Amino acid sequence: MTLFDYSPITERPKLTWPDGKKLAFYVGLNIEHFLPGEPSTSIWPLDLKPDPLNHGWRDYGARVGIWRTMDILDRHGIRASALVNSMVAEHNPQIIKAGVERDWVWLAHGSTNSILHTGYAPDEERKVLADITGTIETATGQRPKGWMGPALTETDNTPQLLSELGYQYVLDWTNDDQPYRLNVPGMLSVPYTLGLNDLGLFLRGTSGPEFLQMVKDQYDVLRADSEHSGRVMALALHPFVIGQPFLAKYLDLALEYIASQSDVWLTTSDEIAAHYVTT
Numbered sequence: 332m333t334l335f336d337y338s339p340i341t342e343r344p345k346l347t348w349p350d351g352k353k354l355a356f357y358v359g360l361n362i363e364h365f366l367p368g369e370p371s372t373s374i375w376p377l378d379l380k381p382d383p384l385n386h387g388w389r390d391y392g393a394r395v396g397i398w399r400t401m402d403i404l405d406r407h408g409i410r411a412s413a414l415v416n417s418m419v420a421e422h423n424p425q426i427i428k429a430g431v432e433r434d435w436v437w438l439a440h441g442s443t444n445s446i447l448h449t450g451y452a453p454d455e456e457r458k459v460l461a462d463i464t465g466t467i468e469t470a471t472g473q474r475p476k477g478w479m480g481p482a483l484t485e486t487d488n489t490p491q492l493l494s495e496l497g498y499q500y501v502l503d504w505t506n507d508d509q510p511y512r513l514n515v516p517g518m519l520s521v522p523y524t525l526g527l528n529d530l531g532l533f534l535r536g537t538s539g540p541e542f543l544q545m546v547k548d549q550y551d552v553l554r555a556d557s558e559h560s561g562r563v564m565a566l567a568l569h570p571f572v573i574g575q576p577f578l579a580k581y582l583d584l585a586l587e588y589i590a591s592q593s594d595v596w597l598t599t600s601d602e603i604a605a606h607y608v609t610t
Contacts, residue, residue, distance in 0.1 A: 334490060335504070335513050335520065346509055346561040346610060352596035353557035354550070355603050356564045356589055358404065359479075359502065359523055360411040361440065361530075362397065362426060363569070364418035365389045369445035372530065372569075389571050393423050396574020401429060403583045407590040412600040414440040414479050414502070417463040420470035427470050436601040438477035438502070439463050441484075448480040453488050460489075464496050476601050479503055479523065490515045500604040508553065508562045510607040519607060521563070521600050528567035529578070539581035546585035554594065563603060564589075 348355050365371045368380040374388055404411055413435045420427055430437070441448050442463055451459060468474040478493050479502040490501060494517050500510070502523035510521045525531060527549050532542060546566065553562045566585075573582050589595060 332514055334515070335511065338511060340507070340509065340560070343509070343560065344610075345559070346607075348561045348596045349606060350596070351594075352561075353594040354554050354562055354564055354592075355596045355598050356550075356566070357412050357597075357599050357603065358409055359438075359565055359567045359600065360400065360404075360413050360435075361444075361567065361569045362413050362415045362419055362423075362430075363389075363392070363440065363444040363481075364416045364422050366443055366445040371445045374534075392569060392571030392574055393419075393426065396570035396572075396579075397426055398429075399574045399576070399579050400568065400570045400582070401433070403579060403586060405433070406583070407586040409586060409590065409597055410599055411435045412438060412477070414438045415467060415471075416440050416443050416481070417466040417470075418443045420466050424470070431471055431473075436477075436599045437467055437471045437473050437475050438479055438600065439467055439475040439498075440479050441481040444481045447482055448484040448489065449486060451486055451488075453492070456486055456488060457492050457495075460492055460496060476500065476604065477502060477521065483523075490518050494518050499608075500600070502600065508556070509560070510563065510603060519604050521604050521607075522565055524565040524567050527565070529572040530567070530569045533572050533578065539578050542578070543581045543585050543588075547588055550589060550592065550595075554592070557594075564595075565600075 367386055373385040413430050476499045478498055483503040485503050494515050500519040500521045504520045505523050505525050507522055510519050553564050556562050
């Protein structure tokens with residue numbers, strides 16, 4: 332049995348959002364811990380230990396970028412859907428505390444983005460997932476309902492094991508503009524995005540003004556599509572990227588544009604999943 336069935340968006344029942352809103356918008360804020368000297372997101376792939384070039388860039392997010400990003404989200408009344416590595420609880424507890432104070436929702440994002448979630452035998456994976464879940468729940472006071480693997484990785488068993496732990500959805504499958512049910516009882520896929528993802532965009536040389544226009548264009552097209560049936564617009568952010576001063580300005584302008592739209596539901600991935608299961 333495959334994890335999900337093919338379902339053309341043109342052949343589904345009409346999807347509606349609360350209060351007659353047309354488009355559900357959420358920010359997937361990646362809050363990650365990187366192991367020094369271990370391969371991970373790199374400006375330039377080098378086999379160095381220590382690796383100040385790459386580790387320093389990533390660490391900027393936890394030291395500076397996250398706080399600048401928080402201020403921008405606060406300014407526009409947006410709660411983050413925080414995709415958090417469980418190691419953040421130990422290494423950056425101040426970030427967890429600030430997010431809890433803002434009533435963010437917390438999704439499990441593996442233990443660290445230096446280790447992909449692959450290659451586990453079922454019993455080993457069950458323990459790994461339970462440890463990640465317990466650490467996040469203890470740190471945030473909230474048991475995560477959603478999962479996104481480091482670099483969107485899963486094993487064949489991940490959705491079923493997550494379901495057994497009480498999870499309700501994953502973000503790893505970026506193949507739709509609406510949530511849909513997986514062939515695992517009680518589990519959904521909620522839309523995430525690789526297209527409107529600061530990391531991929533800026534590593535390919537996208538400028539701040541281009542990013543701003545992309546956000547506006549994404550909204551405009553999805554809003555038009557939503558006349559027929561509701562859509563989800565996700566914005567994927569990494570504080571070590573979007574938290575850079577010359578880019579944060581354009582995030583502020585982009586969120587100002589989105590938040591000014593009267594037909595947008597500013598929400599979280601948890602709320603999107605919870606609403607969808609009632610439809």
